[in-house]
Amino acid sequence: MIHRSETLLSGLIRIDLLRRIVRLVKPIRSAELRRACSAESRREASHFVDCLQVRILFFFFLFTVEIFTQPGNSNLFSAGNRLKFGNYLFSQNDYLRAAEEYRAYLKVESDDTARFKLAESLLRIDRFTEAADHFKGVFFSRGLGDYARLEFYKALFLGGGYVRFRQTVNQENYMPDKFSTEVKRLGMISYFFDNSVLPDSSEMFHYFDDSVKIRIRKFYLMKKFPAYKNPLKAAILSAVIPGAGKIYTGEIGDGITAFAATGLLAFLAVDNFKAGHNFRGWLFGGLAAFFYAGNIYGSAASAQIYNAGIKFDFNREVKLYFEKRNYFLPSIDFLK
Amino acid sequence: MKKFFALIIFFVVVLHAQTDWVRWSGAEISYEIKKQEKKNYAIGNASPGTKFLSGIKNAYYFLISDLDGDNCPFYPSCSNFFVASVKETNLVQGGLMFADRFIRDLNPIKGLNHYPFYSNGKLLDPPENYTLIFNKITYIPGGIVVGDYDSSK
Amino acid sequence: MLNFDYKIFFIFFLILFSKLLSQNQLKLQLDYANNLYNSGQYFDAITEYKRLQFFDSSKIFIYQSDYQIGLCYKAGGHFDNAVKYFSLAEMNSKTYQQKFDSKIQIIRTNILRRTTDRALQLLDSLDNSSYFETKKDTINYWRGWTYIFADDWKTAALFFDKIDAQHPLKKLCIKVENSKYSxxxxxxxxxxxxxxxxxxxxxxxxxxxxxxxxxxxxxxxxxxxxxxxxxxxxxxxxxxxxxxxxxxxxxxxxxxxxxxxxxxxxxxxxxxxxxxxxxx
CATH class of the missing domain: 1.10.287 (Helix Hairpins)
Structure with a gap:
């Protein structure tokens, strides 16, 4: 679970220590040393003891270091450990928990990278307003400032207030020097996501690469001239021939059914009037009129639903297209 | 094709949205088996017209609809659609919406991937989509199964 | 002479102490997380179990923490995540008892979310394993519950009967079965x-x-x-x-x-x- 290099390091320290201990214990156990330490050569022995004491002191120092560097031994909730744990959670996509760790860490330490990652965590769990605020805190960082500004704009964009987003883009107060094209392009993309009046096509295409221009042009035309059906036209068609309006909006089955049902009831009405069954004549006639009127109404409604479908499909296609390409924004290396 | 896209969107959403991105707390999961929702016999305390209409609806439910089997392939059912339409608009427009719905019900090939499905297997066809107010339309591609459509919204 | 030995023992003692201290810290963390779990703060408990796992470099508590995280998710009704962590616990189990416990938890989660087929499949695998010959009663008990949740009270009664002819759940199942309409x-x-x-x-x-x-x-x-x-x-x-x-x-x-x-x-x-x- 711990960062691999750290485990490796502590492992190496341990191996090293063991080797030293073995070296230390061996001479003591050996008979030569016992003799050396006997009365004949007290001086050498005392020298050895001095050496040993220094060695022991050295080892004691090493062990204390080891005790305190071992994360298990120090406080799990220390600032440094919070940061480590937060980074781990971030790498596991557990962003809410990561954000909590970064928050606790930032109470003690001031660290732009951690604040950036806190903001990024919030951005990734769709808490856009908070994310934008935290990115603002990194605007004047030397290495991260431009990235923070870029992500700030992304947070505003994903937050969905496209009009305000475009205003902020146009004011250029927070514009990152490095990524101004990307942000302005994002401003153009945002026009596909709401109902504002589209900018001039040359202005729009200016920000996109030649390789995607065809696709963007297609979206632009689809947005500007959507293939809508006119509800009034559908209603008039159905008034002339029952069901024709529905066929116009693509509901062929409904159209034929409407024609058949209205026609049959009208025929029954006429037939009954001819046969002198006035009550039945009025009954079927009334029903025919009811269906006739309902179908005119329904044709207009059907055209609207058709249009809603066109809009829905367009929005989905645009969303998938840009989402898949991360809105043509660069990916940030140190977050990987 | 639409179905395919819907599936993709579904998976993207499911894989992305993680349980722990929002705080949650313990939940008592009931052992009991879920039952089908009951018909709503409650009479609204709105206008006298609505009360009268609800009275007729209840009489229809009690004397006919409850006894002649499950005939309507739509959700909400035709009678509920009528009542909801009148509540949503007025008696005349509601009547026209009902007439249109009746014709669509007669269409023998209506189940052919045109409507989305409600979770009880019926074709989802909410009255809000037929009020001629464009922004009220909730468009759902045909063939998709929708979990819980809230008709009170 | 003794002096040297004493000092060397002191060093060994230090090593030992450092290991003990580190374990003790982790044990405290486990207790803290368990407290959160017991007081129903499942989301926070998961955070603390994950912290424990992260700092437990020698993986002493990996089974316990995975198992407990599974329990937290189960208590929150997030059954898919629960099954995921119980499976991890099963992978990290060190004894047959731990393996059995985590597997039974997977089965219980499947019972709760009414994925009967999966529960039965897992119970079969336990039944066929020679390590769990002594656990037949437990296996039959959860088989009974699986059938209760599948609304098959008759079969459920059969399995409770295998445990004990006077089992209270057997009586309940038979009572329910008999009062049903045809x-x-x-x-x-x-x-x-x-x-x-x-x-x-x-x-x-x-x-x-x-x-x-x-x-x-x-x-x-x-x-x-x-x-x-x-x-x-x-x-x-x-x-x-x-x-x-x-x-x-x-x-x-x-x-x-x-x-x-x-x-x-x-x-x-x-x-x-x-x-x-x-x-x-």
Whole structure:
């Protein structure tokens, strides 16, 4: 679970220590040393003891270091450990928990990278307003400032207030020097996501690469001239021939059914009037009129639903297209 | 094709949205088996017209609809659609919406991937989509199964 | 001489102490997380178990923490995540008891989310394993619960009977099974006499109204045919009589099913709120 290099390091320290201990214990156990330490050569022995004491002191120092560097031994909730744990959670996509760790860490330490990652965590769990605020805190960082500004704009964009987003883009107060094209392009993309009046096509295409221009042009035309059906036209068609309006909006089955049902009831009405069954004549006639009127109404409604479908499909296609390409924004290396 | 896209969107959403991105707390999961929702016999305390209409609806439910089997392939059912339409608009427009719905019900090939499905297997066809107010339309591609459509919204 | 040895022992003691201290810290963290779990703060408990796992470099507590995280998710109703962590616990188990415990938890989660087939499949694998010969009672117990949640009380009773002929859950299952209505019987008698199935399931008014409509529509149809009004007879027969006859059979079936669900739910409610044995 711990960062691999750290485990490796502590492992190496341990191996090293063991080797030293073995070296230390061996001479003591050996008979030569016992003799050396006997009365004949007290001086050498005392020298050895001095050496040993220094060695022991050295080892004691090493062990204390080891005790305190071992994360298990120090406080799990220390600032440094919070940061480590937060980074781990971030790498596991557990962003809410990561954000909590970064928050606790930032109470003690001031660290732009951690604040950036806190903001990024919030951005990734769709808490856009908070994310934008935290990115603002990194605007004047030397290495991260431009990235923070870029992500700030992304947070505003994903937050969905496209009009305000475009205003902020146009004011250029927070514009990152490095990524101004990307942000302005994002401003153009945002026009596909709401109902504002589209900018001039040359202005729009200016920000996109030649390789995607065809696709963007297609979206632009689809947005500007959507293939809508006119509800009034559908209603008039159905008034002339029952069901024709529905066929116009693509509901062929409904159209034929409407024609058949209205026609049959009208025929029954006429037939009954001819046969002198006035009550039945009025009954079927009334029903025919009811269906006739309902179908005119329904044709207009059907055209609207058709249009809603066109809009829905367009929005989905645009969303998938840009989402898949991360809105043509660069990916940030140190977050990987 | 639409179905395919819907599936993709579904998976993207499911894989992305993680349980722990929002705080949650313990939940008592009931052992009991879920039952089908009951018909709503409650009479609204709105206008006298609505009360009268609800009275007729209840009489229809009690004397006919409850006894002649499950005939309507739509959700909400035709009678509920009528009542909801009148509540949503007025008696005349509601009547026209009902007439249109009746014709669509007669269409023998209506189940052919045109409507989305409600979770009880019926074709989802909410009255809000037929009020001629464009922004009220909730468009759902045909063939998709929708979990819980809230008709009170 | 002794002096050296003493100092060297001191060093060994230090090593030992450092190891003990580190374990002790982790143990404290485990207790802290367990406290959160016991007080119902499942989300925070998961954070602390994850922290424990992260700093537990020698993976001493990996099984416990995975298992507990599974329990947290289960308590929050996030069954998919629960199964994921119980499976991790099973992978990290060190004894057969731990392996068994985590597997049983996976089964219990499957019971709760009513994925009966998966639960039975896992129970079969436990049954076929030679390591768990002594655990047959536990396996049968959870088999019984699986069938209870699948609304099959008869089979459930069979497995509780294998544990103990006087098992309280066996008695409950048999009681539920016996008080259920027969759906087939309700349908058949409604075919013969419209409304009879409804009356059998206690819906008297609906039964009599059905009978009334069928008699009326039948009279109308036959009368029309008798008077040689074929069109009317045909209309009444298909649009009215057949409709109410079919509706009558559907109602009989639905009422019987509803009654049975009510009976099951009453028993399930008792099991959830009052039964004192282990529950999924």
């Amino acid at each position: 759906v087939t019987f309700a349908k058949v008698i409604s075919y013969i006499l419209p409304g009879a199935g409804q009356i059998y399931t206690g819906h008297l008014l609906s039964g009599f109204l059905s009978l009334g409509w069928n008699l009326l529509a039948g009279y109308w149809t036959i009368n029309s045919f008798a008077a040689n009004r074929i069109f009317d007879g045909f209309t009444a027969g298909t649009l009215v009589w057949l409709r109410f006859y079919r509706g009558n059979v559907q109602n009989a079936e639905n009422f019987a099913r509803e009654r049975n669900i009510d009976i099951s739910n009453k028993a399930l409610h008792y099991l959830q709120t009052q039964y004192e044995g282990i529950k999924p």
